[in-house]
Every structure is written in C-alpha cells, then in structure tokens.
Amino acid sequence: MSIVDSVIGRRKSVIPGFGITLGTTLLWLALIVLIPLAALFVRTAELSLNEFIGVITSRRALRAFELSFGLSFAAALVNLVFGAVVVWTLVRYRFPGRRLFDAIVDIPFALPTAVAGIALTTLYAQNGWIGGLLAPLGVKIAFTPLGIFVALVFIGLPFVVRTVQPVLEDLDEELEEAAASLGAGRWLTVRRVVLPSVVPALLTGFTMAFARAVGEYGSVIFIAGNLPNYSEIAPLLIVIRLQEFHYADATAIAVVMLVAALVFLSLINALQYWSERRTGKRQ
C-alpha cells in the first residue's frame, strides 16, 4: 500500500476504506464506461485508414455530420441569445408567474426525449397548432431540417439559463452601483461590468447545449422525416448502419461523434475552470 500511496500522492488519513473504494470505483468505471468505449476504437481500428476515411467522407455521412453539427450550432446560438434574456429576466425582474417560469426551464432535462419528439412533431406538422399557422405562409417545419432545429432548441434550452443563473445571482451589486456612480450609463454598466463576469458561464452553457444537441437522437427522429442526404442526422445514420449489420460503418461514424464529444467535454471543463476563476471561486 505504501508504494501505491506514494505514487498517487495520498496523504495520511485515519479514514478507512481508501483502497477498496477506489479500487471498486476504477473497476466499475472500466467495466461500464471505459472498456465499452475502448471497444469502439478497437473495432474501428479493424478498418484501414483509407476505408475509415471512405466511410466518414461518403456523401451521406458528410451530409449527416453537416446537418448534426450545423443545426446544433444554430440551435445553441438561439439558446445563447434567448437563454441570456431568460436568465436576466428571471434573476433581475419580479413579475407574476416568475417562479413557475423558473421551474419549467428544467422541463427539457426531465421530459423523456421520445415524449418531446412526438409532442413537437404534432405541434409543427401541417395540421398541428403551430404548423397549421405557418402552412398558409408556405413554411414547413416538421419533416424538414427546420424541424430538427426546433427539437434541438428545445433540448438545449436549460443549459445557458442554468449555468449563468448562479453567477448572475452572486454578482456583487456594488460593482454596478459603483459604475453608475462614476457616471456610466445603464448600457455601459451592463456591457463593461456585468457581461465580463458572465461571459465564461455563457460560453459554458452554449458549449453544453451544442454538445448535447450533436448527440441528440430521441426528440429529433420523430420530427426530422429522416430522408437520407436531406434530414438524416449522424446518430440516426449510426443506427441505420447497425441495423444493416454494417458494423464497421456504424463504428467509424460513432468514433467521429465520440471524439467530438470528448473535445466538447474538455472544452466545457476548461470553460468551467475559467468561470470559477473569473468569479473568484477558485484562485
């Protein structure tokens, strides 16, 4: 134990159970998460580099990536802008129903994606409450890429609000008063005093919404119409290739998505670290 202790730099402690609990945690993490994910890479390594590139740059795969990443970025942008408005309203203003609106922001986290999927499809179909209003204008949402965008806005909605909310609530009010007393107008105060404090949290929320949208499956497949090369997202293409028993194709596309997810995860960690430093929670 002492050699292990010195390697991992553990300090002396009277609390028992370090070896057994850490060992169990590592073993369980390896069995459930790490080994299965490693299997994905090992399986993909069976393809030659040319085969791998061939799969992920096929027209259908490229269109699916373009759709997944492009629409997710657009949806995350909408969530950034409206999330900022929503969080400012919820934190700074008092109006009837504020607590209720605050509470329902979490609905996209709690509502199963299949439920969101069929609800949004029914709303935005040509005969739906919203789709029916837009149909005379010639705007089709359900079963087009626009429908995917709507579903992705829905599922990414809480991220910006919930990451910025604690930062905005903690913001020292005297900073704004000081700025105002020194002659800054309201807009200048918000832009130069409030905004810099919440920028890291805004970006964290944006990245979280983006990452979640890229991998989203359940809410999208109902509303997308799923036409190859038109409204087929990357996660769906993985499922289709798997159902056709084209394991290699499925894993190659999945590896691209997994690497993207790991990049997002590192980015989110870095942004959170920045946010904690900016707001003085970490030195």
Next chain:
Amino acid sequence: MTALPVTERNDNLAISLTGREPATAAGDGRRAALRPDARTDPPWIRAVAIGSTVAFLGLFIVLPLVSVFTQALAKGATTYIAALHDADTLTAIRLTLVIAAISVATNCVFGLIGAWAIAKFEFRGKNLLITLIEIPFSVSPVIAGLVFVLLFGLQGYFGPWLVAHHVRIIFALPGMALATIFVTFPFIVRELIPLMQQQGTEEEEAALSLGASGLKTFLRVTLPNVKWALLYGVLLCNARAMGEFGAVSVVSGHVRGETNTMPLEIEALYDSYQFVAAFAVASLLALLALVTLVVKAALEARVRED
C-alpha cells in the same frame, strides 16, 4: 447532462434579501435618489425582456407539454384509460420500472462507493477520475447502446461465446439495463461528491476515534449527512432511466409486449398511427417529469440545509 450540482445553486430567497428589488430602506433610498438608474433597466427593456421570456418559454416548453395531455385526452377519458390498459403497454410499464430499479440501485451503490473514495481522500489524478466518470453525459445515447452491441451482439467480441452458452444480453433485458446504467452512470455520484467534500472528514474522524468501525461510521455518520443529496441523485437518475430512448432503442429487440420500454412503446404506437395511445403513454412520462421537478425543488431546499 442534467441539472448543475445542487451545492452550486443559489437560494432564491437570498435575492430578495440583498435588496435587488427597488430600494425602500432609508439608506438605500438616499442612494437610489442619487442615482435612480443604478441597477434598474428602462421600463421598455424590462417589458421586452419579460415578454420575450414568456413567449420563448411558452412556445418551446408550455405548448409541447400542454399538447401531450390534449392529444392523450383527444378521444375522451375512456379511450385514454383503455389505451393504458393495453397488455403491451402494461408490459412496457413493468419493463421500464424493472430497468429503472436496476440502474438506480446499481448507481446508488457505486455512487456512494465512488463518492467516498473521491471526496474523503486526497490523491493524484482525482480531477481526471471525475472527468472520466462524467463521460457518459457527453456521449450520444446511440453510442451508449452501440458499444454494448459491439461487445455482446452476435458479431460482437463475446457474441459467439454467449450464443454457445445460451446467454442473451443484446435484444434482451440485461443489455437494456447495461445501456441504461451507462447513460445514468454519473447522476448520483456527482451529487454526492461536492457535498461530501464540503462536509470534510471531521465527523467521521470523531466517530472512528470513539471506536466505531469504518462501516458503522459510514452508516451512522456519513450516510445521514448526505441523505438528501443521495435522494436528489436517485430522483434525477430515475427520471433519466425511465425516459431513456436512444441507448435502449439500439439494444432492444423492439418486440412489443417483450422488449419495449415505455419510450419505445411510444415510438411503436406513434409509428403505427395510434396517436391517442402513444400520447396516453407519453402523458404518464410527462407526469413523471412534472412530479420529478416538484420533488426536485423540495429536495433542493433540504440539500442546502445539509
């Protein structure tokens, strides 16, 4: 990726106490008179912001939620109840409950073990370990299902062995439970770690020095201290486990009355144009989501007290 750790949340009460509302106290009044617009926005901005918030949340959240219940009850209460009494639907509900129970129980045990190791000791690589635990949050649910097909499917690494020994994992309950455990992996442990870190080890050290065993210390000191956070994690884990679609869809055989969970049953009903029945099952899951949010709000207050 569900809610942020509870400990980072702020008490809404604190806002009204810090005087962010229009100042009324004498001292604040003087300051307000000096600079009336210090922290107040022009009325038109206020109106636009509140209007946009209500419109945005109304359009994207209230309307879909209302439509679930409207569609479910479109043909009246009798049809609604009949749809829920369908044999396949009842099997789907039972399967969902079983899978959720398995994943919650497993993640509970390993969440407590993991949180103990991470929160009560200092060691190198701790942040890396926490990041690894959070990987399932950022991985697409489809990939969560796919990896188990690669391991246990017919063409998977253990496929031939499993066939030879008549063990079914993929397209059966074990595979669906595994995929659900994967996607809910971080839920409980990440609620426990920040709280247990904050509470430190003093109380445990006191119990140990008085002669309590390690297990007794855990059961009598640590566990009661984190019970609300544990319940909070269980709540979120359960909601996700019952609602999981993508991961379970990949490893399920999609046989109605056998390997369909509630979300998969919704898809099957919807795709066969049985809209009322699909929305009836969906309304149960929507109710679960609403109950989860109400209980969550109540628990957040408790966790803050700990």
